Amino acid sequence: MIRAYILGVGRWRHGNSSGFSRQALFLAVSAFLALVGTKARAQEIESIPKPEAPIHGDAKNGKRLYDAYGCYECHGGQGQGSPLSGSRIAPEPTHFGSFVRYIRMPSGQMPPYTSRVTTDAELTDIYSFLQSIPHPPDGKKIPLLATPAGPEKRK
Amino acid sequence: MGKQKRTPIDRRDFLKSAAVTSVAAMVGGEASAMPTAKVAPTPGNGTHLMSRAAEIGDPSDAEILTTDRPGSDFMLDVLKSLGMEYVAANPGSSFRGLHESVINYGQNRSPELITCCHEESAVAIAHGYAKIAGKPMAVFAHSTVGLQHAAMAIFNAYCDRVPVYIVLGNTIDETMRRPGVEWDHSVQDAAAMVRDYIKWDDLPISLTHFAESAVRAYKIAMTPPMMPVLLVADSDLQERPVPSDSSLRIPKLTLAAPPQGDSGAVSEAAKLVLAAENPVIVVDRATRTAEGIPLLIDLAETLQAPVLDLAGRMNFPTLHPLNHSARGRELVSTADVILGLEVTDFWGTVHSYRDQLQRTSQPIIDKNTRLISVTANDLYVKGNYQDFQRYTEVDVAIAADAQATLPSLIEAVKRQLTADRRRALEDRGKRLAQSHDEIMEQVRVDASYGWDASPISTARLSAELWAQIKGKDWSLVSDVAPGMSNWPLRLWVFDKHYQFIGGAGGYGVGYGAPAAVGAALANRQHGRLSVNIQCDGDLMYAPGVLWTAAHHHIPLLNIMHNNRAYHQEVMHLQRMGNRHNRGVDRAWIGTTMNHPDIDFAKLAQSMGVHAEGPIADPKELGPAIGRAIEVVERGESALVDVITQPR
Numbered sequence: 001m002i003r004a005y006i007l008g009v010g011r012w013r014h015g016n017s018s019g020f021s022r023q024a025l026f027l028a029v030s031a032f033l034a035l036v037g038t039k040a041r042a043q044e045i046e047s048i049p050k051p052e053a054p055i056h057g058d059a060k061n062g063k064r065l066y067d068a069y070g071c072y073e074c075h076g077g078q079g080q081g082s083p084l085s086g087s088r089i090a091p092e093p094t095h096f097g098s099f100v101r102y103i104r105m106p107s108g109q110m111p112p113y114t115s116r117v118t119t120d121a122e123l124t125d126i127y128s129f130l131q132s133i134p135h136p137p138d139g140k141k142i143p144l145l146a147t148p149a150g151p152e153k154r155k
Numbered sequence: 156m157g158k159q160k161r162t163p164i165d166r167r168d169f170l171k172s173a174a175v176t177s178v179a180a181m182v183g184g185e186a187s188a189m190p191t192a193k194v195a196p197t198p199g200n201g202t203h204l205m206s207r208a209a210e211i212g213d214p215s216d217a218e219i220l221t222t223d224r225p226g227s228d229f230m231l232d233v234l235k236s237l238g239m240e241y242v243a244a245n246p247g248s249s250f251r252g253l254h255e256s257v258i259n260y261g262q263n264r265s266p267e268l269i270t271c272c273h274e275e276s277a278v279a280i281a282h283g284y285a286k287i288a289g290k291p292m293a294v295f296a297h298s299t300v301g302l303q304h305a306a307m308a309i310f311n312a313y314c315d316r317v318p319v320y321i322v323l324g325n326t327i328d329e330t331m332r333r334p335g336v337e338w339d340h341s342v343q344d345a346a347a348m349v350r351d352y353i354k355w356d357d358l359p360i361s362l363t364h365f366a367e368s369a370v371r372a373y374k375i376a377m378t379p380p381m382m383p384v385l386l387v388a389d390s391d392l393q394e395r396p397v398p399s400d401s402s403l404r405i406p407k408l409t410l411a412a413p414p415q416g417d418s419g420a421v422s423e424a425a426k427l428v429l430a431a432e433n434p435v436i437v438v439d440r441a442t443r444t445a446e447g448i449p450l451l452i453d454l455a456e457t458l459q460a461p462v463l464d465l466a467g468r469m470n471f472p473t474l475h476p477l478n479h480s481a482r483g484r485e486l487v488s489t490a491d492v493i494l495g496l497e498v499t500d501f502w503g504t505v506h507s508y509r510d511q512l513q514r515t516s517q518p519i520i521d522k523n524t525r526l527i528s529v530t531a532n533d534l535y536v537k538g539n540y541q542d543f544q545r546y547t548e549v550d551v552a553i554a555a556d557a558q559a560t561l562p563s564l565i566e567a568v569k570r571q572l573t574a575d576r577r578r579a580l581e582d583r584g585k586r587l588a589q590s591h592d593e594i595m596e597q598v599r600v601d602a603s604y605g606w607d608a609s610p611i612s613t614a615r616l617s618a619e620l621w622a623q624i625k626g627k628d629w630s631l632v633s634d635v636a637p638g639m640s641n642w643p644l645r646l647w648v649f650d651k652h653y654q655f656i657g658g659a660g661g662y663g664v665g666y667g668a669p670a671a672v673g674a675a676l677a678n679r680q681h682g683r684l685s686v687n688i689q690c691d692g693d694l695m696y697a698p699g700v701l702w703t704a705a706h707h708h709i710p711l712l713n714i715m716h717n718n719r720a721y722h723q724e725v726m727h728l729q730r731m732g733n734r735h736n737r738g739v740d741r742a743w744i745g746t747t748m749n750h751p752d753i754d755f756a757k758l759a760q761s762m763g764v765h766a767e768g769p770i771a772d773p774k775e776l777g778p779a780i781g782r783a784i785e786v787v788e789r790g791e792s793a794l795v796d797v798i799t800q801p802r
Contacts, residue, residue: 068740069738069739069740070725070726070729070739070742072800072801073722073725073726073729073801073802074726074801074802076604076605076608076612076800076801076802077605077608077610077612077800078604078605078608078612079604079605080601080604080605080608080612080614080800081601081604082613082637082640082802083481083601083640083641084636084637084640084641084802085637085640085726085801085802086802088601088604090604108509109509109510111729111730111732111733111734111739112511112733112734113733114733114736116736117732117733117736117737117738117739118738136603136604136605136606136607137603137606137607138603139599139600139601139602139603140599142599142602142603142606142618144618144619144621144622145599145602145603145618145646
């Protein structure tokens with residue numbers, strides 16, 4: 001539905017929104033500190049698992065949570081993403097530490113999912129689901145995608 | 156014109172004479188012997204206005220009951236002189252005179268009446284029509300309630316800078332109003348409720364006044380920035396006979412040439428953009444006609460500058476090597492000069508904005524980046540509605556129509572272009588072409604993700620649809636963002652001006668389906684295949700427009716983007732739920748459209764439209780679209796209900 005610009009900003013400026021610009025992260029952290037205080041922030045950071053920790057979540061439950069928590073709204077049912085709403089996050093999601101960190105304190109338009117609404121265990125399951133999504137077929141071998149995007153078809 | 160059977164008597168004159176004779180009867184004497192009109196008794200409590208006695212009573216010899224030349228005939232002549240092909244309307248008694256003139260006096264040809272089930276649909280049909288036809292369609296609306304229904308669609312057209320020609324029935328003289336409903340459907344200042352978002356309106360009190368204002372309204376609507384106009388057609392003026400000694404005439408229409416940019420400012424803009432190392436041309440509603448696209452290509456190729464198309468209109472071919480719309484933010488953030496052509500939201504183009512608990516924004520351009528704006532919006536701005544967006548600090552502001560200014564801008568650039576500079580620009584062009592190829596390759600990869608998903612991905616839907624239409628003369632008559640993630644613009648080959656018409660303008664939901672019908676109506680005479688990717692929530696605002704398409708045999712291929720929710724609003728609820736630390740698991744309440752699922756195929760079939768679905772298996776989609784196209788190519792409407800991913 002088009003009731004306003006997608007999440008309040010311009011139509012094309014969401015492309016590749018997974019980028020973590022230093023300025024944006026600074027702004028996000030500053031805003032967060034101003035609102036909830038240093039102590040709360042420290043608690044959020046502590047809840048983030050170490051990046052190197054092995055991920056053994058329940059992918060089936062992760063799929064359920066992925067739908068229930070509305071991840072598919074912006075990122076698509078298979079994590080395929082959209083240039084206008086949310087980046088691609090599957091089948092090879094970013095490493096788990098960055099994944100959780102961004103969900104807890106997003107630098108862009110994504111709503112923050114604090115540990116009060118989504119536990120680390122749930123995020124582990126969701127992450128496992130994203131890892132379980134099979135790779136798509138090779139786009140260059142899909143007949144419907146063979147044209148017109150190829151440079152050979154340029155007029 | 157036929158000869159009148161009786162001496163024409165103005166209704167007002169008739170009532171005056173009736174009053175005079177009544178007075179004469181009261182004072183007695185010779186005057187009381189004069190013939191008097193039989194006036195129906197005023198109904199008291201519990202008395203029906205049209206009682207049996209009144210129905211069977213003898214009409215007075217003095218009462219004139221018919222006329223062969225009502226004012227509405229002349230009003231129609233005026234509309235015909237303006238080249239109106241169609242008039243969209245939901246019937247209403249305040250314009251019954253005009254309605255009758257269209258169907259009988261005008262034989263329902265030019266304009267032909269398009270029967271609508273809602274005034275909002277009527278205006279949105281005219282909105283879509285204008286963007287293909289390049290001229291306004293008339294809309295008849297009914298006094299208070301009709302205009303109230305029409306208001307949102309008028310606002311959309313206003314924001315989208317599209318001309319719509321509204322003729323509003325109303326009854327100014329209270330003595331001309333029937334008791335009861337006609338008082339509810341009369342208003343002192345009819346246009347007041349929409350005056351904030353129309354360009355001009357008038358209340359003519361004579362037919363001569365009507366003719367002049369009608370021609371003036373057309374001219375104003377068609378002068379950039381184009382907008383809706385409104386003309387009140389007083390019901391008494393419609394129904395009163397044209398005086399026999401009338402010397403009515405219709406003034407000549409001469410459209411104003413679109414305003415071009417000041418020559419000095421254009422020269423300065425050319426100098427800046429030519430000297431830039433990383434210029435970007437940002438276009439939104441830059442082109443108005445078929446001539447706009449080659450002009451824009453000429454400018455981009457002369458400068459070898461990338462074009463960022465914000466897709467307010469069909470501006471620039473999608474496969475052109477200088478089309479770099481996919482690089483949006485990257486392009487803007489690295490630009491040293493940005494030339495904005497009819498950019499609706501320039502501030503939002505050069506800033507980022509975070510919708511978090513603490514809203515923040517920052518420029519995404521360098522502080523030395525020079526901004527040039529060419530827009531007719533600088534020529535006409537209103538205060539109440541805030542569609543003008545945030546103030547942008549530009550370096551050169553040219554208050555003019557962009558398309559009309561392009562020839563002089565191109566000429567100024569070419570005049571200042573040296574051979575050395577041309578070689579440098581050619582090198583830049585080669586790098587941009589290489590980059591464009593990479594973008595196109597990436598599009599294939601991106602589209603493959605979720606390829607076999609069910610619900611069907613928007614990329615798959617777009618690819619399946621393109622495979623069916625690419626060999627035809629097609630026209631996409633719907634928007635593609637955000638619901639379709641811009642996939643058609645990324646996967647299809649757009650190179651003709653009628654292949655894309657942009658969005659609603661004011662983001663008012665309910666525009667999509669009727670605007671598609673209006674655009675398809677304009678495409679019909681050209682034999683184009685009109686394609687509408689139709690959002691489910693939008694169609695539910697006024698689905699009766701499907702009947703309008705079927706009734707008038709308007710060929711239109713409707714492909715439902717049925718994601719069974721107002722997903723934009725789901726996302727907003729998610730934002731609020733998480734912001735308040737309450738989670739998002741109840742964000743579906745009030746935002747989704749399931750339990751029960753809406754069967755759009757049955758809905759369409761009930762109104763005489765060929766329909767299939769719901770289709771959730773991507774393998775079934777292509778054949779269904781093919782069957783629907785066969786129907787459309789026979790001159791009818793068809794609908795395929797596709798269950799889709801949210802975005």
